[in-house]
Structures are given as structure tokens and as C-alpha cells.
Amino acid sequence: MTKLIQTIVDGLGVGSTYALLALGISLIFGVMHLVNFAHGELITVGAYTSYFFFLHGGSWWWMPVAILASAALASVLTELVAFRWVRNASPFTLLLTSFALERLSHALWQIFISSKQRTFRKPKWVFNQFELLGIKFEVMDLVTIGVTAATMVVTAIVFKRTLFGVAVRGAAEDFDAARLMGVRANRVISGAFAFAGLLAGVAACLILMRTPSAEPTLGSDWLLKAVIAAVIGGLGSFTGAVMGGLVLGLLETLTRAYLPDVATGWDKFAPAAVYILIAAFFVIRPDGIFKVSHAERV
Numbered sequence: 001m002t003k004l005i006q007t008i009v010d011g012l013g014v015g016s017t018y019a020l021l022a023l024g025i026s027l028i029f030g031v032m033h034l035v036n037f038a039h040g041e042l043i044t045v046g047a048y049t050s051y052f053f054f055l056h057g058g059s060w061w062w063m064p065v066a067i068l069a070s071a072a073l074a075s076v077l078t079e080l081v082a083f084r085w086v087r088n089a090s091p092f093t094l095l096l097t098s099f100a101l102e103r104l105s106h107a108l109w110q111i112f113i114s115s116k117q118r119t120f121r122k123p124k125w126v127f128n129q130f131e132l133l134g135i136k137f138e139v140m141d142l143v144t145i146g147v148t149a150a151t152m153v154v155t156a157i158v159f160k161r162t163l164f165g166v167a168v169r170g171a172a173e174d175f176d177a178a179r180l181m182g183v184r185a186n187r188v189i190s191g192a193f194a195f196a197g198l199l200a201g202v203a204a205c206l207i208l209m210r211t212p213s214a215e216p217t218l219g220s221d222w223l224l225k226a227v228i229a230a231v232i233g234g235l236g237s238f239t240g241a242v243m244g245g246l247v248l249g250l251l252e253t254l255t256r257a258y259l260p261d262v263a264t265g266w267d268k269f270a271p272a273a274v275y276i277l278i279a280a281f282f283v284i285r286p287d288g289i290f291k292v293s294h295a296e297r298v
Contacts, residue, residue: 002135007257008250013141015249016148020203021226022233022241023155024196030236031168031192032087034094038078038101040223042071042197046204047214048113054120060209067208068201075197076190083193084186102220109216122212144206151202152242158195159238168192233289240289247289 021039028036046067050058053066082101086093109115128139159165167188207222229248233240 003257005135006137007253009137009141009145011250011253012246013138013144013249014252015229015246016144017203017206017222017245018225018229018248019242019245020148020151020199020206021222022229022245023152023238024199025226025230026233026236026238026241027168027192027196027199029230031189032083032094033091034083034098035227035230035235036196037095037098037223037227038105039075039098039196039200040219040226041102041105042074042200043204043207043219043222044105044109044214044216045074046071046201047208047218048109048118050208050212051118051120051214058120060123064201064205067205068198071201071204072194072197075193075200079190079193084189087189102223106216106220113214113216115216117213117215119213123209126209140206140210147202147206151199155195155199155238164188164191237289243289 021043025036025039028034028039049066049070050063053063058066078101082097083094086097126140129136130139131137159169168191203222225248226245229244230241231244232247233242233244
């Protein structure tokens with residue numbers, strides 16, 4: 001029982017990070033019907049921002065602010081420089097643009113910084129543990145769950161109680177009608193990208209506290225998991241993105257913890273088992289947990 005509870009907490013910690021990234025992907029999909037494969041590069045931007053500031057005496061007391069700002073700015077710039085010019089193009093063109101941005105990002109980091117991994121220091125408390133009722137909890141897992149929960153509450157308030165949230169919801173439902181009602185397309189889409197960048201920045205902070213390093217392909221693995229989580233929950237669904245992230249995180253930790261020792265010794269078997277379960281899920285429910293016609297009515 002103790003092992004199960006510890007595994008669930010670990011799974012919720014990992015799944016919370018997936019949920020934050022999946023939420024940003026679902027937000028952009030709702031507004032532009034684009035699965036943004038460049039979204040993971042915002043983690044890389046945050047990592048290199050941290051590396052740069054730590055070279056010049058940075059501190060984890062204020063580093064999250066720098067990571068959030070750099071991720072949000074990078075997200076807005078990708079919309080302004082790349083996606084705005086192909087906004088009315090076919091979905092395939094938008095998808096190719098996002099792939100091109102991802103590849104270009106990898107190349108630029110390798111050319112102007114280095115292809116090698118760059119490390120910096122982590123917070124001293126990250127791997128601290130405490131015991132409660134005979135169960136050991138890692139402080140970082142609980143911090144991750146708490147920060148994610150608080151971020152979800154703020155997100156819900158923004159999209160339910162603010163004019164910006166109403167405009168984004170209206171644009172996601174019917175952009176042409178929203179324009180006739182006075183919604184400015186450029187402002188709404190830039191705002192959506194900025195908010196998605198902030199969500200990616202929060203995820204980047206949690207990731208970099210555990211593994212404080214920067215490399216050109218850092219965001220790629222996280223992006224794949226985030227897209228899978230978004231699809232599991234139902235693309236365009238905010239609730240589904242959160243559920244998909246948590247489900248994926250729990251699947252990963254449970255399979256890793258309870259597969260036979262001979263199987264877990266094979267490095268590729270546990271991830272393969274997760275993908276097999278996900279494939280079976282898509283056969284049963286291809287639209288995801290929450291089916292969304294266009295985008296979620298938050």
C-alpha cells in the first residue's frame with residue numbers, strides 16, 4: 001500500500017508537468033486549430049535563459065520570473081514572426097510551419113551556443129524528503145502538484161471571469177462571428193500565445209529545478225508527451241488536457257513500478273508498455289476523454 005501511494009504521488013508530479021504543457025497546446029489548438037510542435041522549444045528557451053543568468057550570478061529566488069518572461073516572449077514572437085503570415089493557410093501548412101520552427105530552433109542553439117549539454121545549479125531542497133504515516137514524500141513532487149493546481153485555478157479564473165478569456169472563448173468557437181462582435185484577431189491570438197508561453201514557463205521551472213541543464217533538443221521529449229496528453233484528453237479541451245497529463249503520468253510511474261523486474265530491466269519496455277496502452281485507448285475512444293466539436297466552452 002505504501003509503495004502504491006508513493007507511486008501515485010510520483011505519477012501526479014510528473015503528470016502535472018505534462019498537464020501544464022498539454023494545456024498550452026490545447027489553448028493554441030482551440031484558437032488556431034494548430035497542434036503547435038514548436039511549443040516544447042519554450043522549455044529550451046527557459047533552460048538557456050537560466051544557464052545564461054547563472055553564468056552571471058543568477059539565483060533561484062528570482063529565476064522563475066526570468067523563465068516565465070522568456071517563455072512568454074518567445075511564444076509571442078513565434079506567432080508574430082511565423083504563424084501570423086500563414087494564419088489563413090491550410091492546416092497542413094500550419095503544421096509544417098511548427099515543425100520548421102522546432103528544427104530551426106535546434107539548429108540555432110547548436111550553431112550559436114553549443115550542441116553539448118550545459119548544466120547549472122539546482123535548488124538545494126529539490127530532492128529533500130519527509131515521512132508521513134510511514135510514507136516518504138519528495139518535496140518537489142508536492143511542490144509540482146501544488147504549483148500546477150494553483151496555475152489551473154488561475155487559468156480557470158482568467159478564461160471565465162476576464163474580457164480576454166471571453167474573447168478567446170469566442171474566437172475558439174467561431175472566429176468570424178467574434179470579429180463581427182469587435183474581437184481583434186491579432187490581439188486575441190497574441191494573447192493566447194502569451195498565456196500558452198506562461199504555462200510552458202511554469203512547466204519549464206518545474207523541469208529545470210529537477211534537471212538543471214540546457215541542450216538544443218531538451219523540449220522535444222516533453223513535447224511528445226504533452227501532445228499525447230492533449231490527445232488523450234481531447235484536443236481543444238482544457239479539462240481534457242489536465243486529465244490527459246495526469247493519466248499519462250500515472251501510467252508511466254505505475255508501469256515502471258509494477259512491471260516484472262526482468263521487464264523493467266529492459267530500458268525500452270516500460271515506455272513501450274505505456275504507448276501500447278495509449279494505442280488501445282485510442283482504438284476504444286479515438287476522440288479522447290472529452291470530445292470537443294470545435295474548442296471547449298470554458
